[in-house]
Amino acid sequence: MKTLIVADNHFGDVGLEYFTREITFEYSNHFTLTNLDLSFNFFCDKSGVKFANSLSHNKTITTLKLEGNNFDHLSAKAFLQTVRHNKLLYNLDLSNNSI
Numbered sequence: 001m002k003t004l005i006v007a008d009n010h011f012g013d014v015g016l017e018y019f020t021r022e023i024t025f026e027y028s029n030h031f032t033l034t035n036l037d038l039s040f041n042f043f044c045d046k047s048g049v050k051f052a053n054s055l056s057h058n059k060t061i062t063t064l065k066l067e068g069n070n071f072d073h074l075s076a077k078a079f080l081q082t083v084r085h086n087k088l089l090y091n092l093d094l095s096n097n098s099i
Contacts, residue, residue: 039067048075063091
C-alpha cells in the first residue's frame with residue numbers, strides 16, 4: 001500500500017494515537033506507505049506534537065496531509081522540527097489549522 005486516505009472521519013486524538021503507533025513505527029517494515037491523508041479528523045495540539053515527533057522515525061512517508069485539524073503553535077513548532085530532521089517528508093499540508 002502506498003496511499004492511505006482517511007480524511008474527514010472525526011477520529012480525534014485516539015485515532016491519531018493509533019496512527020502514530022501502528023503506521024509510523026510497526027508497519028513501516030511491512031509495506032511502503034508514502035502518502036497519508038489525515039485531514040479534518042479533529043486532532044488537538046497535544047496529539048499533533050506527539051505525531052510530529054513520531055515522524056522523526058518515519059522512513060517511508062513523503063506526503064502528509066493534516067489540513068483542517070485543531071493544531072496550534074505547539075504542533076507547528078514540532079512539525080517544523082520534523083521537517084528539519086526528516087529529509088524524506090517532502091510535502092506537508094497543515095492548512096486550515098490555528099497555526
